[in-house]
Amino acid sequence: MRILKWLGIVFGGLFLLLIVFITFIYISSNSKLNAVESEEKFPVEIKTDSLSLAAGEHLAITRGCTDCHGPQLAGGIIMDNPAMGTIVAPNLTEGKGGIGGKLTTELWERAIRQGIGFDGRPLLIMPSDDYYYMTKNDLSNLLSYIKSVPPVDNELPELSPGPVMRMLLTFGEVETMPARIRQLKHKRQEEFVEGVNPGFGRYLSTNCISCHRQDMSGGKIKGGDPSWPPAANLTPHMEQGLGGWQKADFVKALREGKSTNGRELHPAMPRTFGYFTDEEIEALWLYLRSIPAIESEKE
Ligand code: HEC
Ligand code: HEC
The missing domain is CATH 1.10.760 (Cytochrome Bc1 Complex; Chain D, domain 2)
Structure with a gap:
């Protein structure tokens, strides 16, 4: 009976430690997922001429927007497993379940170039550390195109990071986009001539x-x-x-x-x-x- 009692204490202790560890992971990863301040605000011009829309479509394809958010930009589930969680690329159109209608051009800019979602939360998956460098002109063409695509109804689950994703976040193996952007060394470059150079x-x-x-x-x-x-x-x-x-x-x-x-x-x-x-x-x-x-x- 003594042995059983000791075993009980040992397992009870281990169980308690596990609970403490899991709580630590959740609290610590939550603090990294809390809302963050935006760096700047600026309005983006929306155009309707065919040249700008074609340039915007080219950007949406080459920059991978259509790869993750789907060919019609109606979103989709990128990953869904118990360890990493449910990773969802939202529906970007103005259809049902889409965030297109909710976003002002300033919020679009903030999501794409600063990695901050419409609710102020830092993005995790979408590579805003690359898009940080997008020029105002490209951003304007891209948004003009996105706003021109037909609305698609597609209701998706919310993004929810799983325990392994949270552990990676806690130990810095995965960083939120605003954190990654803060580490970028090069400045934004607005002055260059498009062409073979x-x-x-x-x-x-x-x-x-x-x-x-x-x-x-x-x-x-x-x-x-x-x-x-x-x-x-x-x-x-x-x-x-x-x-x-x-x-x-x-x-x-x-x-x-x-x-x-x-x-x-x-x-x-x-x-x-x-x-x-x-x-x-x-x-x-x-x-x-x-x-x-x-x-x-x-x-
Ligand atoms: C590697 C996949 C990937 C690529 C490429 C990508 N996205 Fe995303 N996007 C996501 C995921 C996943 C989310 C959900 C938030 C997150 O990343 O944590 C998201 C979120 C968003 C949001 C919503 C932010 C919010 O308010 O919650 C917008 C807007 C968006 N993407 C636009 C774009 C545009 C425009 C492009 C192309 C320039 C693009 N995305 C490219 C995966 C991607
Ligand atoms: C999402 C991650 C990712 C991005 C973004 C990315 N690459 Fe890569 N790239 C890889 C990986 C991973 C490999 C190695 C693939 C392999 O070894 O099979 C690779 C390999 C390559 C190779 C092949 C090199 C060789 O030795 O065969 C070239 C060229 C390349 N990338 C160019 C680019 C260019 C140019 C860009 C930007 C315009 C880019 N990549 C953006 C992940 C990426």
């Missing part, structure tokens, strides 16, 4: 930061699915990077999702960049040639 390429390369890092040296993707391979080194480094690559190799990687040896790239590398124009891919290539060769960080 490294300045435009630099602007487009901001779409690669969330995975390939700001210096393009690649490495483990913070906040990514743990099963993903590291992001490739895109600097001209001879052994690790694209030092030995030709422009055609780069075009093939983006358009066909294949590396130089014909290997199919992991789906973590978005295929949406395959819709960049020839001009955009060439500008990106020129930029990636112009930056210093940097070794990837060892893990």
Whole structure:
């Protein structure tokens, strides 16, 4: 009977510790999910001419909006499992269950470029640390397009992070978008000429930061699915990077999702960049040639 009593105390103690741990994870992750202050406010001009709408559609496709929020922008469930939780990309249209009608242009800007949701809560999944760099003009074209798409009724569950996601948040393995944006070193760049030049390429390369890092040296993707391979080194480094690559190799990687040896790239590398124009891919290539060769960080 003594043994049983001791076992009871030990298990009771362990159980209590577990409860304390779980409570800690929930309180700590909740504090990171609380509403945050917005950096700035500015209105975005909405246009209706066909050139702006076409430019906006091109942005919605290449920047991945239609990849996660669906071809009609009606949203969808990105991930649903007990560990990571239910991750939902909201319906962006003005149909039933859509947030399109609720958002002012200022709230749209805040969600896209600052990673803050309409209710003030920090976003977790959508790569606003890349979109932080979107110019006012691109943002204006993008929103003009989004507001022009037909409303679709699609009611979705709320996003709710599961215990593993909360643990990753608590220990800093996953960071909220506003936290990631605060760590960005480069300033927003509004002055460049669109065309085949490294300045435009630099602007487009901001779409690669969330995975390939700001210096393009690649490495483990913070906040990514743990099963993903590291992001490739895109600097001209001879052994690790694209030092030995030709422009055609780069075009093939983006358009066909294949590396130089014909290997199919992991789906973590978005295929949406395959819709960049020839001009955009060439500008990106020129930029990636112009930056210093940097070794990837060892893990
Ligand atoms: C990798 C997938 C992904 C991509 C790419 C993406 N989103 Fe999202 N988006 C999400 C998810 C998931 C949410 C839910 C909030 C979160 O991330 O925690 C969201 C939330 C939003 C919200 C709502 C914020 C709120 O008020 O709650 C807006 C607006 C939005 N996305 C617009 C866009 C636009 C515009 C683009 C393209 C520039 C885009 N998204 C690209 C996944 C994505
Ligand atoms: C969501 C994460 C993510 C984003 C965003 C992303 N990449 Fe990648 N990329 C990856 C991963 C992961 C790999 C490695 C894939 C593999 O090894 O199979 C990769 C591989 C590549 C490769 C192949 C390199 C090689 O050695 O074969 C190129 C080229 C590339 N990315 C270019 C880009 C460019 C340019 C951008 C921005 C316009 C970009 N990527 C944005 C995740 C990403």
